[in-house]
Amino acid sequence: MSLRIKKEEQLKIIGMHCATCVNTVTKSLKSVNGVIQAQVNLASGLAKVEHTNVKLKDLVKAVRSAGYDVLTEKVTFKVSANPETFPQIEKRLEELDGVVDYKSNPALGTITVEFNPLQIDAVTLGKEIGFNAQPISQNLTHEDLVKMEYRDLLRKLIVGAIFTPFVVIFAVLRLPILSMIFSVPVQFYSGLRYHKGAYIALKNATTNMDVLVSLASNIMWFSSVYFLFEHLQTFFDASALLITFVLVGKTVEAYIKARVSSFLTSYKPSKARLKDGEMVDVSSLKVGDIVVVKSGEEISADGVVEDGKGEVNESIFTGESTPVLKKKGDPVLAGSVLVNGYLEVYVTRPSERSYISQVEKLVREAYSARVSIQSLVDKVSEVFVPVIITVAILTFIVWHFILGYSPISSMLFSVAVLAAACPCALGLASPMAVLVRVNNAVKRGIIIRNGDVFERFRLVDTIVFDKTGTLTEGTFKIKDYKEYQEGAMKLVSAAESKSNHPIARAFERSDLKVSSFEEFPGEGIYANVNGHDVIVGKESFVKNNCDWNVNESGDVLACIDGKPGAIINIEDRIKEDAFYVISELKKRKIRVIMATGDSSKYADEVGKRLGIEVFKGLTPNDKVELVKRLKSEGYKVAFIGDGINDAEAIKEAFVGIAVSNGTELAKYAGDVIIKDLKDILTLLSESNLAVRKIKENLGWAFGYNAVLVPIAAGVLYPRIYLPPEYAALAMAFSSVIVSLWSLVPI
């Protein structure tokens, strides 16, 4: 338990525009347990909070859930730490003042920290984190880092692979001095990253795999130097083999990581051809430029076809490998491939905002998922290396002092224990599985924003669907209408022309002048058209605001100057996939609900045809309340909507899913963005697979250590004997297997 010290925090609040906001923010801050005093200043936008032991994260969360925002900054660090060391770094961040939140990615060795810039800056933060934390700049991407790591490993492996055979040959020929000379580059160049890693870990008062490898190889190498002078058997060969074998495994692992983590980047175009044939960097493209794409080439920028036509393979975004014909006026996305034809593309988005860049950014955040089982793994990782070192010491004591073996043989058992133990596989087990599944989802058109959604989505027992645009096509048509005032429909069309609601598009365009316009989400609109007050919307809304003295009703009512203007019936088609997807969900015993703002009889009809429960006439806020209520009844609720109008309900749900074909991804709320309803079933199977892979990986990681460590310690000796170098080989491949198994799609 930490001390209860009074602390003061300063936050910059965003979005306060009236005095009541101050009250709301103050109230929200004070509602956090442990806050003693909160003062909010409207003019400066600063909040001063006095508290004991309150986490900054909770303060920020309180302000955000009250509808305001807190100014924070984010920075990503590359840290020199193995996956199993991340729990310690996270612990450090937990205790650090000014840290709001963090997302770590042990598989890639990065950690992204959200912090309060009024309290701490990126440089100080890096120092506090330790482990050589380096902020990643714009010109140095994650991929560069992963590739750099791979290349560094490869260089060290090549040196090891060149010298180690000589070390072994001279050992066999009983030429220990030559053996030693040839082992120096392996021990002190190839092995350097482990000695350095061990040094950094120990300096940061922690332990990791590097400590084990460095300890095992150094014990053998330095004792061999001593044995050389004493004319005893030397183990330069074992030490060199140990390092080389570990490097083989780690290089394979780094290669897999580099491949997996740069999967999207590899599709990102780097060069674009301008109309005059000049090749330029895509980053220099501006909106309005024309780029030329020839048959077989990648499309270099997001834009619209200006001239030419051709078939484009968009499988990277849709999972659909049949090429789509693109002609003048059709949108194209950077990263898709022109299979045949010729296109001139009018650039509509700079490369850093291209769709593929957006996907890359979101997916990268998803990589840093923290699954619930991770806390158990963290606890084990923390004590793993100290326990192994203890076991190694005990092994030596038992063999030498109890069983009476020579110190050299006893040392070999002891070193084998150090070399066999593999904490890395534990650290890699869940990040690798999540990484691979997130990528696989992207390939099938599903964009995962929170990697832990896999774990949550499996538990969902209730799915609430929005109707319009989610279960139905969302392209409305006017079925029929009746005017009570002549020209009413013209006025209504003009009013609707100002609205973004999908129904608005059902109306013809109108040139009448609209002088004022108000939209009431989930209810209707008000506009002044040519001097007439026009109110259009759902029945209850219009009737409450109008002297509605006729006995007829429709899907949409219109009131002109306080009197009935028109009734309009609207139709919308149910998506073909909806029937199949809902029947599949029901087979899985998932409760399916439709929640819609539509209050017309059409809503009931859609519900009836799909065979699902209907809640109709709901405002966006009602949908949030519905989700809250279902949650309080103990249901695990997923909300599936368009991601904009339902943003709040999506955020409130246990799992939020946005269905959209749009390409401005940041606009949509939700843990996941899908393109069509069938993706829900794919997400479900991906979720099951992800969780199974995590469990299997962890099972392997635990099982491997449980079996190999005792064997290395010699419990089966003399039947089975595991020399240190082969123990190291097994160790290295234990984490390779975790990486490979994550990739296997079964």
Added chain:
Amino acid sequence: MKYIDPVCGMEVDENTQYKVMYKGKVYRFCSQQCMDAFRKDPELYLREGPKGMPK
């Protein structure tokens, strides 16, 4: 143009997302709480004037 929140009496910006149409007239609010209070009993506030922030 400035508007007055009929529930708490504060000045509200024209572009607020919190608004309600009641009997053909638009009312603007400073917060979700005020808007919800108004929806519950609009007549109370129109008859008796602003009552301060709802609890």
